[in-house]
Amino acid sequence: MRAIILKEPGQFDFIEQEDIKAEKGKAIVKIKRIGICGTDYHAFKGDQPFFTYPRVLGHELGGEIVSISENGIKHSLKIGDKVAIEPYLNCGACQACDAGHINCCENIQVIGVHSDGGMAEYISIPINKIHKSERLSFDQLALVETLGIGLHAVNRANVKSGEKVLIIGAGPIGLGVAQFSKLKGATVCMADISKSRLDFIEKIGLSDKSIQVTGKLEEADLKNVLDGDLPSVVIDATGNKNSMLNTFNLLAHGGRLVFVGLFQGDVTFFDPNFHKRELTLLASRNCLPGDFKEIISLIEEGVIDTNPWLSHRTSFEDMPNKFETFLEPGQEVIKAIIEL
Numbered sequence: 338m339r340a341i342i343l344k345e346p347g348q349f350d351f352i353e354q355e356d357i358k359a360e361k362g363k364a365i366v367k368i369k370r371i372g373i374c375g376t377d378y379h380a381f382k383g384d385q386p387f388f389t390y391p392r393v394l395g396h397e398l399g400g401e402i403v404s405i406s407e408n409g410i411k412h413s414l415k416i417g418d419k420v421a422i423e424p425y426l427n428c429g430a431c432q433a434c435d436a437g438h439i440n441c442c443e444n445i446q447v448i449g450v451h452s453d454g455g456m457a458e459y460i461s462i463p464i465n466k467i468h469k470s471e472r473l474s475f476d477q478l479a480l481v482e483t484l485g486i487g488l489h490a491v492n493r494a495n496v497k498s499g500e501k502v503l504i505i506g507a508g509p510i511g512l513g514v515a516q517f518s519k520l521k522g523a524t525v526c527m528a529d530i531s532k533s534r535l536d537f538i539e540k541i542g543l544s545d546k547s548i549q550v551t552g553k554l555e556e557a558d559l560k561n562v563l564d565g566d567l568p569s570v571v572i573d574a575t576g577n578k579n580s581m582l583n584t585f586n587l588l589a590h591g592g593r594l595v596f597v598g599l600f601q602g603d604v605t606f607f608d609p610n611f612h613k614r615e616l617t618l619l620a621s622r623n624c625l626p627g628d629f630k631e632i633i634s635l636i637e638e639g640v641i642d643t644n645p646w647l648s649h650r651t652s653f654e655d656m657p658n659k660f661e662t663f664l665e666p667g668q669e670v671i672k673a674i675i676e677l
């Protein structure tokens with residue numbers, strides 16, 4: 338079978354791999370769509386922390402089951418099912434797994450990151466990591482994981498109806514966070530450096546207010562657009578150190594702060610500022626199996642419109658040529674999808 342391997346930063350190659358053999362408890366999925374995300378761009382540029390080469394990327398996957406190797410575990414999958422793949426392989430034996438926090442398993446292996454992923458014709462995947470839908474298109478199935486990151490972050494913040502939520506970073510993760518904050522009934526204020534991104538998100542109805550960030554975001558900027566209030570929830574989806582350190586100054590007293598983006602370094606804050614506001618700081622990592630199920634139903638019911646997400650696409654054959662163009666800011670890529 339063919340796969341595309343990232344040999345080293347900046348260099349994709351097609352390779353011929355041995356055909357996948359059936360393994361008990363796993364299904365073989367024929368890959369139909371692969372979403373490209375920030376992690377892939379960082380791996381390509383060579384600045385993704387703890388990343389090793391060569392690696393087959395691809396963790397946002399939509400495909401079709403071609404074989405199932407039973408191991409006695411009950412499931413409702415069958416050959417021909419259209420499926421989304423949950424790419425977080427957890428160990429099932431650590432303290433986090435025992436407690437149900439399988440999204441942050443101590444020994445987590447994310448396919449396409451820690452082990453080879455789905456930028457290939459086929460992938461073998463544990464049956465319990467496969468989520469089917471009779472109604473979603475392959476494009477939509479490949480978007481479920483990205484949306485899951487947003488849903489998990491919003492669940493971490495426990496966003497409630499009527500709350501004012503500030504989302505910093507209007508990339509795909511921020512867009513997902515906005516989607517689910519709106520569904521919870523929050524007033525969403527989006528902040529980003531890109532005016533066109535802010536306009537786009539407001540136009541599709543996923544934000545109520547926008548702030549174009551030119552320097553450091555100040556309390557006054559927020560009070561201006563939030564009728565004199567500060568947000569009770571701030572979700573940072575930038576992964577930018579300066580942005581993240583500044584968020585401690587932007588919250589209402591009693592507020593919750595979620596870091597969905599991350600950077601390599603120390604998060605520091607002035608404790609009296611943290612205490613006087615009685616802030617809650619939360620990290621958000623990956624998402625849970627229930628998030629996959631919920632998102633699939635929301636798309637099936639037409640509650641989530643996936644059209645705005647699908648901004649760019651390429652064939653599998655063309656991917657190595659096209660990949661770099663998706664990094665150009667002028668392209669305004671929301672989500673690029675590879676088609677097989």
Ligand SMILES: [Zn+2]
Pocket residue numbers: 373374375376396397483
């Ligand atoms: Zn991703």
Ligand SMILES: [Zn+2]
Pocket residue numbers: 427428429430431432433434435442443444445
């Ligand atoms: Zn574990």
